[in-house]
Amino acid sequence: MKVDYVEEGSSLRHMDIELAADELNDEFEKGVRSLSRSVKLRGFRKGKIPKDVIRQRFRSDVLEQAVQDLVPKAVNEALKERELYPIDDPRVSNLESKLGEPLRFRATFEVIPSIEVRDYKDIEATEQKTIVTDEQIEAGIEHLREQNARFDPIEGRGAQDHDIVLGDLVETPSGGGAEKRHQDVSIEVGSEAYHKSLHEMLQGAEPGAEITFTATFDADGGDAERAGKSFDVTFHVKELKEKVLPDADDELAKDMGSFDTLDEVKAEFRSQAEKRAEREDEQHLRTQLIQKLIDKNAFDPPETLTEREIDSRLEAAARDLYQKGVDPTKAGIDWNAVRAEQRAASEAAVRATLLLDRLAHQESIEVTEEEVSAELQKASEVLEKSPEALRAQMMKDGSLEQLIGRLRREKAVDFIKQHAKLK
Numbered sequence: 315m316k317v318d319y320v321e322e323g324s325s326l327r328h329m330d331i332e333l334a335a336d337e338l339n340d341e342f343e344k345g346v347r348s349l350s351r352s353v354k355l356r357g358f359r360k361g362k363i364p365k366d367v368i369r370q371r372f373r374s375d376v377l378e379q380a381v382q383d384l385v386p387k388a389v390n391e392a393l394k395e396r397e398l399y400p401i402d403d404p405r406v407s408n409l410e411s412k413l414g415e416p417l418r419f420r421a422t423f424e425v426i427p428s429i430e431v432r433d434y435k436d437i438e439a440t441e442q443k444t445i446v447t448d449e450q451i452e453a454g455i456e457h458l459r460e461q462n463a464r465f466d467p468i469e470g471r472g473a474q475d476h477d478i479v480l481g482d483l484v485e486t487p488s489g490g491g492a493e494k495r496h497q498d499v500s501i502e503v504g505s506e507a508y509h510k511s512l513h514e515m516l517q518g519a520e521p522g523a524e525i526t527f528t529a530t531f532d533a534d535g536g537d538a539e540r541a542g543k544s545f546d547v548t549f550h551v552k553e554l555k556e557k558v559l560p561d562a563d564d565e566l567a568k569d570m571g572s573f574d575t576l577d578e579v580k581a582e583f584r585s586q587a588e589k590r591a592e593r594e595d596e597q598h599l600r601t602q603l604i605q606k607l608i609d610k611n612a613f614d615p616p617e618t619l620t621e622r623e624i625d626s627r628l629e630a631a632a633r634d635l636y637q638k639g640v641d642p643t644k645a646g647i648d649w650n651a652v653r654a655e656q657r658a659a660s661e662a663a664v665r666a667t668l669l670l671d672r673l674a675h676q677e678s679i680e681v682t683e684e685e686v687s688a689e690l691q692k693a694s695e696v697l698e699k700s701p702e703a704l705r706a707q708m709m710k711d712g713s714l715e716q717l718i719g720r721l722r723r724e725k726a727v728d729f730i731k732q733h734a735k736l737k
Contacts, residue, residue: 324427341380444591472518475504488544615664623660
């Protein structure tokens with residue numbers, strides 16, 4: 315077997331492989347013998363068909379099978395000789411297969427690029443310290459009041475901002491199409507629910523009123539199912555209710571169950587907000603450090619890994635739409651455009667993963683069994699499974715290795731942070 319090995323860029327590899335004509339002929343004759351024993355032909359007893367007949371009638375089929383058997387064996391042998399580990403199955407091209415001539419083809423694949431991470435110490439980064447303000451705490455109290463609001467029937471006046479209107483909404487695509495009925499829809503007047511035209515028409519409306527209008531939704535709006543479309547809408551008002559907020563006092567605190575005073579609630583809100591701000595500040599710093607590591611170690615990420623990362627992001631977006639009750643295939647989304655938009659971020663994510671993995675290797679950073687157990691314990695509490703059952707499941711589906719890899723990369727970022735110049 316002759317192999318010409320070609321490197322292209324940091325990760326793309328080609329092997330031009332040639333097998334002797336005798337190897338192809340031998341594999342072809344092996345197929346002829348096998349087929350002569352198993353095939354049935356009129357006029358011949360099974361197992362007694364002359365090989366010349368097989369060669370004549372089934373030449374292309376036997377040759378195709380011979381090539382299918384020889385090519386992967388040759389590729390695996392060539393990879394083993396050079397200790398190469400493709401990220402994905404090699405792609406075969408330029409195939410030449412004629413009896414009496416050498417079998418030639420090209421195997422193309424990608425490997426994890428050989429990276430020596432540099433300049434990962436003394437990286438300069440800026441720490442941010444987010445201050446939780448009194449205004450944020452008051453906003454939290456207002457949100458609590460909203461959650462505990464009561465809704466009293468309205469008599470003697472029409473709807474106005476912040477009232478709750480209960481009604482039936484019928485929408486039909488402008489220009490024709492099947493209508494959709496939504497019964498007992500609850501709308502807060504003046505909010506961003508459905509369409510601004512509805513809220514304009516609801517001003518002053520009373521129970522029994524029927525309003526009609528045309529709603530045209532922005533192409534880049536948040537409502538994926540209606541984006542860029544127009545609907546003829548009818549809304550029948552059934553009930554009006556006024557939202558009444560409770561006073562911000564100790565009674566509100568007691569309604570929460572575990573507090574006696576409003577000051578205790580505010581203290582808890584502040585504590586939670588400070589912890590959240592601390593996590594966000596830490597994530598902001600780590601993102602800086604990773605980006606600067608990428609900037610200092612430029613290389614082209616493997617296309618295979620980039621495509622996998624893009625696929626993962628699009629699958630997550632599709633799942634999110636499904637959870638919102640929207641069919642991703644009917645949402646009017648140009649998924650090819652989304653793929654293109656996600657490419658730069660996906661390439662950066664792949665670069666970060668490979669650099670951090672390599673850095674962990676260079677600095678002999680490992681994940682301890684205690685660290686894995688602690689992570690499994692936290693996850694088991696959320697999933698309401700025992701740590702042992704969760705470990706067994708993750709070992710079976712391969713996600714335990716992914717968890718260990720993520721923890722190792724987090725420790726690699728910790729290492730960079732410990733040796734960084736922070737301002």
